[in-house]
Amino acid sequence: MSLFRALRPALTAQTRRLTVSASLNSAAPAAPLRRDDVMAAWVEYFDHPDCDYYNYRLGAQHLFSDDLLFDPVVYQAMLYACRRFNNFPAAMRTLELIRLKCGDREDVYDWVMQELAPTLEDLGIPTVEDMNLHIVETEL
Amino acid sequence: MLKVGSRRLLSVGLARAQTSGIIAHGNTTGDEVYIVGQNDPRRNQDNPEFNLHFFETLHVPFPIRPFQIGRPGSELAAVRAKESGDWKDLSAAEKEALYRGAFMQPIAEQQQGTDMWKGILGAFMLVMASTTCLVYELHTDVSGFKPNQAGFWYFWQPGWAQTRMNIAAENIFLEYTGSFNQRDYKHWDYVNHCWKNPKETRIDGAD
Numbered sequence: 001m002s003l004f005r006a007l008r009p010a011l012t013a014q015t016r017r018l019t020v021s022a023s024l025n026s027a028a029p030a031a032p033l034r035r036d037d038v039m040a041a042w043v044e045y046f047d048h049p050d051c052d053y054y055n056y057r058l059g060a061q062h063l064f065s066d067d068l069l070f071d072p073v074v075y076q077a078m079l080y081a082c083r084r085f086n087n088f089p090a091a092m093r094t095l096e097l098i099r100l101k102c103g104d105r106e107d108v109y110d111w112v113m114q115e116l117a118p119t120l121e122d123l124g125i126p127t128v129e130d131m132n133l134h135i136v137e138t139e140l
Numbered sequence: 141m142l143k144v145g146s147r148r149l150l151s152v153g154l155a156r157a158q159t160s161g162i163i164a165h166g167n168t169t170g171d172e173v174y175i176v177g178q179n180d181p182r183r184n185q186d187n188p189e190f191n192l193h194f195f196e197t198l199h200v201p202f203p204i205r206p207f208q209i210g211r212p213g214s215e216l217a218a219v220r221a222k223e224s225g226d227w228k229d230l231s232a233a234e235k236e237a238l239y240r241g242a243f244m245q246p247i248a249e250q251q252q253g254t255d256m257w258k259g260i261l262g263a264f265m266l267v268m269a270s271t272t273c274l275v276y277e278l279h280t281d282v283s284g285f286k287p288n289q290a291g292f293w294y295f296w297q298p299g300w301a302q303t304r305m306n307i308a309a310e311n312i313f314l315e316y317t318g319s320f321n322q323r324d325y326k327h328w329d330y331v332n333h334c335w336k337n338p339k340e341t342r343i344d345g346a347d
Contacts, residue, residue: 057202064201086224088235089242090202096247097201124228126235133239133246 039071046077052085064097069108072115079116083123095128184244189216196243198250208241216241 045051045059060078063070075098082091102109113127120127128134184190189208196203210216219234220241230238239246279285285294294300308324329336 057204060202061200083227087242088223088227088230088238089206092235092239093201093243093247100247100251124226124230126232131232131236131239134248136248136252 039074042070042074043077046074046081049084051081053087053090056081056085056087056090060094060097064101069101069112072112075112075116076119079119079123079125088125091123091125092128092131092133095125096133099128099134189214189241194244196245196250198247201247203243206242207244210241 042059042063046056048055051059056078063074063078075094078094079091082088082094098112099109102112119125187208189211191205191207191209193205194203194207195205196207208216210220216237219230219237222230222234223238227235283294289297304324308328312325312328324342327336327340327342328334
């Protein structure tokens with residue numbers, strides 16, 4: 001009995017649980033998020049049949065606000081989503097933002113467009129350069 | 141304009157035609173930049189197809205509502221009807237019409253800078269030049285400093301203590317009570333011919 005009383009405080013300290021939210025906030029994730037998982041999640045998001053223009057612009061806002069250039073499969077999924085809800089300007093704006101996101105890295109932009117070339121040919125989408133959207137006509 | 145590649149550097153502000161849409165309640169702010177040859181919001185608001193709910197920002201690149209309404213029977217409505225079909229059947233002009241009907245400015249135009257920095261720099265240099273002239277005239281004509289004889293910390297030069305005592309004596313002698321009165325005689329010991337409390341902190345004109 002005396003032994004049990006001596007051990008009891010230690011046992012309660014070990015078995016006592018905090019609230020659920022505290023454990024959730026303090027707990028580390030079981031496994032770190034990998035890049036491939038992120039890309040797959042975004043592809044699944046844009047490939048979802050319920051992804052309309054509302055969800056598309058939410059996801060695109062999040063995607064292009066991130067300081068990251070995503071894999072071409074994500075942009076491919078975005079273009080096919082634009083095709084699904086019949087929004088051609090959104091597809092062009094997506095290509096514009098890809099070009100904006102590449103910045104000075106023209107080699108990266110060329111690579112992304114090379115990867116997207118079959119998609120553009122399949123959907124009948126011109127490039128930004130085809131529509132001359134990269135040219136500012138008025139010189140200040 | 142300084143450019144690297146096709147990019148414009150040293151640009152202040154954006155030459156973006158501000159869309160006074162539902163967020164601005166249709167009112168112009170006065171900060172709009174109108175460029176000849178580019179989209180003019182005033183001209184566009186005369187268009188019956190103009191959509192007041194349209195608002196486009198570089199930070200929100202996908203507008204909720206399209207730029208032009210595309211009322212039934214209009215050319216834009218016909219093109220948008222063709223948009224549901226195969227996009228390969230659309231001509232380049234129809235694709236351009238679709239894009240211009242949805243957006244006011246491409247990203248490249250939204251990124252375009254202005255030359256306002258030149259005016260700002262010019263005004264700044266004017267202020268700096270006139271201030272320099274004023275300071276120089278104050279040092280030479282008013283304070284009587286000669287070149288290479290006194291600098292910014294003029295009170296470190298030899299003889300400045302004597303100059304201050306001369307000024308004090310002059311004030312005492314003339315019983316000067318003007319607006320720039322130093323009133324150092326309050327601190328002068330006439331009996332011992334020295335300052336009463338030399339280490340006391342005194343501010344000119346304070347008492």
